[in-house]
Amino acid sequence: MNLLIHDLNEKEYKKISGDYEGYEVVSDNGSIKPCVGCFNCWNKDPGRCVVKDGYENMGYLIHHADEVVVIGKYTYGGFSGSIKNIFDRCLGYVLPHFELVNNETHHQKRYNEIKPFTFIFYGHQISEEEKECARRYVTAVCTNFRAQVKEVIFKEDNKKVKIPDRGEYKAEGKIVLLNASTRVKGNTAKLAVELQKRLNRETEIINLVKYLNDNDKLLKELEDVSTIVLCEPLYVDGLPSQLIRFMEKFEEDYKGKNKRIYALANMGLYESEQLVNLFEGIKQWCTKMGFEYGGGLGVGAGELVGGFMEAVPFGKWPTSKIARGMDKLAEAINYNYITEDIYREPAFPRSLYMAIANSGWKRMAKANGLKPKDLYRQL
Numbered sequence: 001m002n003l004l005i006h007d008l009n010e011k012e013y014k015k016i017s018g019d020y021e022g023y024e025v026v027s028d029n030g031s032i033k034p035c036v037g038c039f040n041c042w043n044k045d046p047g048r049c050v051v052k053d054g055y056e057n058m059g060y061l062i063h064h065a066d067e068v069v070v071i072g073k074y075t076y077g078g079f080s081g082s083i084k085n086i087f088d089r090c091l092g093y094v095l096p097h098f099e100l101v102n103n104e105t106h107h108q109k110r111y112n113e114i115k116p117f118t119f120i121f122y123g124h125q126i127s128e129e130e131k132e133c134a135r136r137y138v139t140a141v142c143t144n145f146r147a148q149v150k151e152v153i154f155k156e157d158n159k160k161v162k163i164p165d166r167g168e169y170k171a172e173g174k175i176v177l178l179n180a181s182t183r184v185k186g187n188t189a190k191l192a193v194e195l196q197k198r199l200n201r202e203t204e205i206i207n208l209v210k211y212l213n214d215n216d217k218l219l220k221e222l223e224d225v226s227t228i229v230l231c232e233p234l235y236v237d238g239l240p241s242q243l244i245r246f247m248e249k250f251e252e253d254y255k256g257k258n259k260r261i262y263a264l265a266n267m268g269l270y271e272s273e274q275l276v277n278l279f280e281g282i283k284q285w286c287t288k289m290g291f292e293y294g295g296g297l298g299v300g301a302g303e304l305v306g307g308f309m310e311a312v313p314f315g316k317w318p319t320s321k322i323a324r325g326m327d328k329l330a331e332a333i334n335y336n337y338i339t340e341d342i343y344r345e346p347a348f349p350r351s352l353y354m355a356i357a358n359s360g361w362k363r364m365a366k367a368n369g370l371k372p373k374d375l376y377r378q379l
């Protein structure tokens with residue numbers, strides 16, 4: 001059996017369904033929920049998501065497929081919101097434990113296999129540069145899933161994409177820090193509060209999760225906001241699906257003036273440069289929207305950083321380098337200039353982080369009444 005994941009509507013799918021006879025087919029049927037970031041697919045019901053909406057068995061489906069084919073609209077350097085939603089729910093396919101792959105931290109395999117993935121991106125006039133981004137993105141996804149990119153195919157039409165001219169950006173009014181994590185008190189939120197303290201204009205932190213069922217309302221609230229800091233965790237090497245969906249909504253419906261968008265991102269693995277695809281996604285969205293991208297701060301080992309922020313004042317060892325990076329981002333926002341992306345990790349050895357994380361999962365399993373070996377469960 002093969003697995004097809006797609007985001008085509010019924011009519012579009014009908015045209016190609018003959019090519020995928022016998023496939024297990026997964027698409028967004030409207031009931032899919034975003035990942036809640038609980039990690040229970042690792043330490044409570046290993047291998048399976050605890051959100052019961054019909055998409056809880058994605059890890060199992062990938063494992064039991066001979067090959068996986070993904071057909072999706074090219075969106076901001078990677079997947080559309082609905083494809084990304086499905087991928088965000090696949091985390092249980094790998095183990096929580098870290099190991100080094102090509103000198104980068106990644107997760108260990110749950111299943112002893114190298115699953116081949118074919119990616120078919122469709123869209124209007126996908127440029128060579130965009131194709132390169134998509135290839136880089138799916139390579140990162142497959143590296144994280146310990147899988148293999150079999151092929152990347154582009155099917156584009158010639159429809160012209162018009163980039164709106166929204167006039168000059170004016171830094172005025174309040175700055176909104178949009179927390180796109182589903183964990184409203186998580187690591188993203190903690191970092192956003194620290195950035196907020198450094199900003200000298202009126203600010204407001206808005207949690208995207210409050211508006212998941214009413215993106216229209218949030219769009220309205222942000223209509224007159226000139227400066228937005230998109231704050232988010234890295235999910236499966238890109239933006240979390242709930243944020244992509246909101247960005248798609250913006251692209252569809254926003255008619256207003258220019259904005260400047262900054263970014264504050266964090267991730268669980270150690271090397272902050274793994275955030276490059278996420279920043280690229282925000283940049284490509286800004287281009288499509290006719291907005292300015294102002295630069296971002298990317299923080300590695302986010303779970304460790306979040307823990308340190310509880311125990312030691314932010315800016316003291318071991319978060320001093322991150323705080324200095326945040327000062328730079330805050331300065332750019334305060335003095336209204338564009339900065340390069342800044343990548344930072346805590347001043348803490350990677351090997352020790354890996355050892356702490358790997359033993360932490362065992363403790364969490366125990367707290368959930370599991371034995372350490374249960375974490376390795378295969379479905």
Ligand SMILES: Cc1cc2nc3c(=O)[nH]c(=O)nc-3n(C[C@H](O)[C@H](O)[C@H](O)COP(=O)(O)O)c2cc1C
Pocket residue numbers: 035036037038039088089091144181182183185186187188189232233234235236237238266267268269270274302303
């Ligand atoms: C579904 C999902 C996918 C994730 N994918 C990645 C990833 O690809 N790379 C990474 O370094 N961390 C990944 N993480 C870890 C988060 O980025 C990290 O735990 C982050 O600190 C969470 O921030 P939050 O507390 O604000 O939600 C993932 C987490 C989840 C829940």
